[in-house]
Amino acid sequence: MVKEQADNKVYLRIIYLITILIPLVVAFLIFFPTKFGAEGDWVKVLPGVHAAINSLTVLALIAALISIKKGNIKLHRSFMFTALFLGVLFLISYVLYHSSVESVKFGDLNYDGELSEQELAKAGTSRMVYLVILASHILLSILVVPFVLFAFYYALTDQIDRHKKMVKFTYPVWLYVSITGVVVYFMIKPYYF
Known part of the structure; x- marks a missing residue:
């Protein structure tokens, strides 16, 4: 029991750390214009990759919802881990892109920034x-x-009632974020050079 509580504290600290680090890294990329990432034109394809990742996340989230509605917990779990993996992949690619090139401005027809x-x-x-x-x-x-992260934690620690309460809010927001990621890409795509 003591080891389990210690493990839980470690997991909770990791969740808090990730929750703080992600916005700090993104804010750093936005507010500090010095770029230090990858070089080459290949980096410019990453926004399209981000839209593809977001699209796959939408599909994984919808498939996970259908799976759990049908009572298939194992398949639901697989789709949710897929969505989480895609989220991590997106974040890594997003940081790589924004640390490498200047952000594109909506409406910048001559690409001068x-x-x-x-x-x-x-x-x-x-x-x-x-x-x-x-x-x-x-x-x-x-x-x-x-x-x-807490929804995953509750599911993995078999706190299913807490998991269910958490996902009532979390799931639609995550789905909205994934869908709008695709929408944002297609809206700004004409302004990429």
Whole structure:
């Protein structure tokens, strides 16, 4: 029992550490313009890879929901671990991309990193729609991380009632984040050079 409690404390500390580190790394990438990542044009394909990963995550999450509704816990667990693996893969790729190249601006038709009045006018209200979707995507992606990790923790430690309560909020948010990741990519794709 004492070892189990010690193990639980270790897992909980890991969850808290990950919950703090992810937003700090992302904030660092956004607010410190010095790039230190990979070089070469291959890095520019990563946003498309991110959209593919998010699409696969959506499919895994939906398949997991269908599996659990049918009572297939083993298959549900497999799909959820797949979704978690895809999330980790996405995060690694996302950090690699944003540490390597400048972020693309929605509406930047001449790819100079600046938005002229003409570019802003041409983007119109679609830019505001994009920014609202992007902001909700980023905010919720940060907020959902600890809930996802706790949901996994509760499932793996057989605290199923707590797991069920956690996923009532977590699942739709994770699904929203994954779907909007794809939407954001296709909205900004015309501005990639």
